[in-house]
Amino acid sequence: MTKSVIAIDGPAGAGKSTIAKMAAQKLGYIYIDTGAMYRAVAWRVLQEYTPPVSTEQIISVLDDIDIKLSYDENKNMRVETNGTDVSAAIRTPEVTALVSQVAAVSEVRTKMVELQRAMAKCGKVLMDGRDIGTCVLPNADLKIFLTASVEERANRRARQMKEKGYDIDVEEIKKDIIARDEADMNREISPLKKADDALLLDTTEMTIEEVLAAIVKMAQD
Numbered sequence: 001m002t003k004s005v006i007a008i009d010g011p012a013g014a015g016k017s018t019i020a021k022m023a024a025q026k027l028g029y030i031y032i033d034t035g036a037m038y039r040a041v042a043w044r045v046l047q048e049y050t051p052p053v054s055t056e057q058i059i060s061v062l063d064d065i066d067i068k069l070s071y072d073e074n075k076n077m078r079v080e081t082n083g084t085d086v087s088a089a090i091r092t093p094e095v096t097a098l099v100s101q102v103a104a105v106s107e108v109r110t111k112m113v114e115l116q117r118a119m120a121k122c123g124k125v126l127m128d129g130r131d132i133g134t135c136v137l138p139n140a141d142l143k144i145f146l147t148a149s150v151e152e153r154a155n156r157r158a159r160q161m162k163e164k165g166y167d168i169d170v171e172e173i174k175k176d177i178i179a180r181d182e183a184d185m186n187r188e189i190s191p192l193k194k195a196d197d198a199l200l201l202d203t204t205e206m207t208i209e210e211v212l213a214a215i216v217k218m219a220q221d
Contacts, residue, residue, distance in 0.1 A: 002027065003219050004123040010146035011192060012180040013173075015211070019089035019146065020128040022208070023215045025075065027126065032069060032119050033077060034129035034136070035099075037112050039090035039133030040067045040081045042098040051098065059107045062203035067115065080122050093166065103130070106186040126176060130184055133195035142219055143198035146211075152204045154178055 006029070010016050017033050018026075024031035044061045046052055064154075068080040079087045089095070102108055116136050119126060129136065133143035135149045154174035161168050184192035194200060199218060 004125075005120055005140045006126040006138060006142045006219055007048070007137045007140035007198075008126065008128040008144045008146055008215075009130055009133050009192070009198065010128075011153070011177075011184065013157045013177050014146045014148050015153075015156060015208075016128040016146050019203075019211050019215065020126055021077065022212050023219070026128040026212065026216050026221055027124075030119075030122075032075070032116060032125060032127040033079075034067065034112065034116055034127060034132065035116065036077065036090060037067050037077050038103045038108070039095050039109055041065065041112070042078055042095045042102040043086050043090045044081055046094060046098065051094075053098070053101075053170050053202045053204060054182075055105055055167075058102055058105050062107060062111050063107055065111075069119075091164065093168070094159075094171075094177070100183040100187075104183065104189060106189045107149070109135075109189050112121045114134040131190035133198050134193060136188040144218060145194040145196045145198040145200050147200070147202055148204040150174060150177055150181075182187065190214060 008016055008020050017035060020033070021031045041061065044065055044126045045058050048061060064082070066082050072078055076083060077087065079090060084143050105129045113136050116127060119125065120137055120140050127137060133140055152173065154177055157177065158168060158170045201211070201214060
């Protein structure tokens with residue numbers, strides 16, 4: 001019997017968003033990219049302030065922020081913040097550099113968790129992030145912790161950035177991933193960790209097709 005609510009967690013660059021979207025399409029589920037939601041907050045902060053930004057400045061954008069996730073005719077996810085399409089803008093290096101700081105703010109997490117739980121109420125939902133199985137959806141029918149080696153995650157991220165026209169050194173990306181892992185695992189609010197009942201899936205030596213097949217099988221077992 002297919003699980004109704006699926007939570008996928010994992011560190012930066014593990015490929016959560018890519019594989020979660022593919023798995024959701026394969027299962028006929030709604031995919032909710034929680035990382036995109038935090039990135040949308042970070043983007044909004046950067047519209048108002050110049051880094052370095054304070055916690056108070058981050059909190060200040062929450063009062064009237066509106067985030068919507070939808071899909072276009074090609075099934076590509078569209079992210080809107082207060083009516084502005086930020087689907088591409090939230091993937092820039094500037095937003096990436098700020099998102100861990102934004103996600104560590106308790107007021108931001110409270111706001112996002114409220115929105116995410118509301119989205120999951122109807123079932124047939126696949127949600128990915130860093131604290132879905134431990135915090136957002138602790139009663140999810142299936143929890144998966146998706147990971148890969150730091151080197152593999154850095155190489156994957158470098159390929160993605162090059163496809164988007166950014167020429168970034170792999171070693172710099174590796175340093176950024178290590179720093180984000182450290183920040184995510186040690187933040188006071190909802191740190192990144194594997195839920196006790198989550199299934200571990202290390203994708204270092206796996207192709208996208210193999211990872212997709214593994215997740216679909218887990219969902220249908």
